Amino acid sequence: MKSSRALALTALGLILSILACQFPPGSTQPPPEVVPTETETVSPTETSTLAPTITDTPTLTPTVTMTEAPASPLPIASSPILFNFAMFTSTEGWAVTRDEDHLLRTIDGGDSWIDATPSGLDVVLSGYTTLGIRPFFLDAETAWFTPNATAGGVLYHTLDGGVNWTSTALPFERASYYFVDLSLGFALVDLGAGAGSHYVAVHRTEDGGATWTVVFTHEPGESKSLREGGSKNGVTFLDIDHGWIGGNIPMEDHFYLYYTVDGGTNWALETDISLPSTYAGSWLDVEQPFFVTSTSGYLPVRATAPDDNRYLLIYRSDDSGATWTFQNGIQDGRWVDFYSPDEGIIAAPTALYQTVDGGLTWTLVTTPGIPVGEFFLKVDFVDSLHGWALTTPDDSTWEPLNFYRTIDGGASWDQLLP
Numbered sequence: 001m002k003s004s005r006a007l008a009l010t011a012l013g014l015i016l017s018i019l020a021c022q023f024p025p026g027s028t029q030p031p032p033e034v035v036p037t038e039t040e041t042v043s044p045t046e047t048s049t050l051a052p053t054i055t056d057t058p059t060l061t062p063t064v065t066m067t068e069a070p071a072s073p074l075p076i077a078s079s080p081i082l083f084n085f086a087m088f089t090s091t092e093g094w095a096v097t098r099d100e101d102h103l104l105r106t107i108d109g110g111d112s113w114i115d116a117t118p119s120g121l122d123v124v125l126s127g128y129t130t131l132g133i134r135p136f137f138l139d140a141e142t143a144w145f146t147p148n149a150t151a152g153g154v155l156y157h158t159l160d161g162g163v164n165w166t167s168t169a170l171p172f173e174r175a176s177y178y179f180v181d182l183s184l185g186f187a188l189v190d191l192g193a194g195a196g197s198h199y200v201a202v203h204r205t206e207d208g209g210a211t212w213t214v215v216f217t218h219e220p221g222e223s224k225s226l227r228e229g230g231s232k233n234g235v236t237f238l239d240i241d242h243g244w245i246g247g248n249i250p251m252e253d254h255f256y257l258y259y260t261v262d263g264g265t266n267w268a269l270e271t272d273i274s275l276p277s278t279y280a281g282s283w284l285d286v287e288q289p290f291f292v293t294s295t296s297g298y299l300p301v302r303a304t305a306p307d308d309n310r311y312l313l314i315y316r317s318d319d320s321g322a323t324w325t326f327q328n329g330i331q332d333g334r335w336v337d338f339y340s341p342d343e344g345i346i347a348a349p350t351a352l353y354q355t356v357d358g359g360l361t362w363t364l365v366t367t368p369g370i371p372v373g374e375f376f377l378k379v380d381f382v383d384s385l386h387g388w389a390l391t392t393p394d395d396s397t398w399e400p401l402n403f404y405r406t407i408d409g410g411a412s413w414d415q416l417l418p
Helices: 003-019
Strands: 039-042 082-087 093-097 103-106 143-145 153-158 165-170 175-179 185-194 197-205 213-217 231-237 243-248 257-260 283-286 297-304 310-317 325-331 335-338 344-348 351-355 363-365 375-381 387-392 402-406 414-417
Touching: 082 375, 082 387, 143 175, 175 231, 185 231, 197 231, 297 335, 325 344, 335 375, 344 375, 351 375
Parallel strands: none
Antiparallel strands: 039 165, 082 093, 093 103, 143 153, 153 165, 175 185, 185 197, 197 213, 231 243, 243 257, 243 283, 283 297, 297 310, 310 325, 335 344, 344 351, 351 363, 375 387, 387 402, 402 414
16 A cells, blocks of 8 residues: 555645745635536656664665566656656656656656656646646556646546546645545645635545535634634545544644544544653644555654754554554654555655664664765655655755665665756
């Protein structure tokens, strides 16, 4: 299961928000009534505050040999600048270019990238300077996204790695998506923000995005179970009933995590998460939980301590999100990825840390082949051997963006881009 990759995209948006910019506010009007829509086929054009225990990482022998990738009907992207990526196997994955105008796919482990962007997207810009492609990836073949548009929304969906796309008119705009499987999905729709509040609606589809039903929406002058106050980061669902929305509110030691057990109609604040005393007085930004199995999941929480130090705190659940237990944390942690119930990677500014005990302890991952001082922006492992990292030598401009791969668990790294 690749829930961490799906969540990873929303999480990177959070990192970009913290380090760079904020998305513009949206409309305060609720969405119109949902009606079924027709689809058309589109052809492509192209922690505790203690430092983690540092030990040597053993050298692992790769068991998979990289082979020549099969041919694709899509064009090859020439020297793309990757800004976001999600890998699903040792050879297959997705990426988005830095300008968010191109959606790419690899079938050879990142040695080359295919331009899987559907055609005709330039006509929907009309006033925007970028398409703003921010997809949800379910697996190596399946993706959904909505490009920027001045009026209305359109959902693009592929089941074959971008060779063919369908486009569906939406009854809402400005949404982030989470799909549980090929059919069941949810959209968290931004209805606007102001005066410390963030208004949203939750829509559900059970046919892969062809039709949508409103399950929750804020209304002017009405108080709802999902409070208007606070900023909502995104939505995650484990199944048709159980879901979570994380975010933040300007209060010390407050976990802004709401959950539903009835498919999003009603929400309740999670109140049984404990914050270690060493982090008392921190401002907390709760990211979306992600699940490695149907029962095992992780909840990343960003903590800004009273001394302005920042930590990435890791909580674990082994009961499908019913309870969350603090594991550990990494100072200045930027990105976390678990590829099994117990094994995961955290990217700190200039180092990678690995856990094999569910986040209780972390060890330094060697990075020979990556220049000393490179800043890690994202890391993604699909197993204990195969991983990829996006880095930059300049943490203020993020120029250039470099892309690396390891096939031996970090014992060596090869630069693939630029």
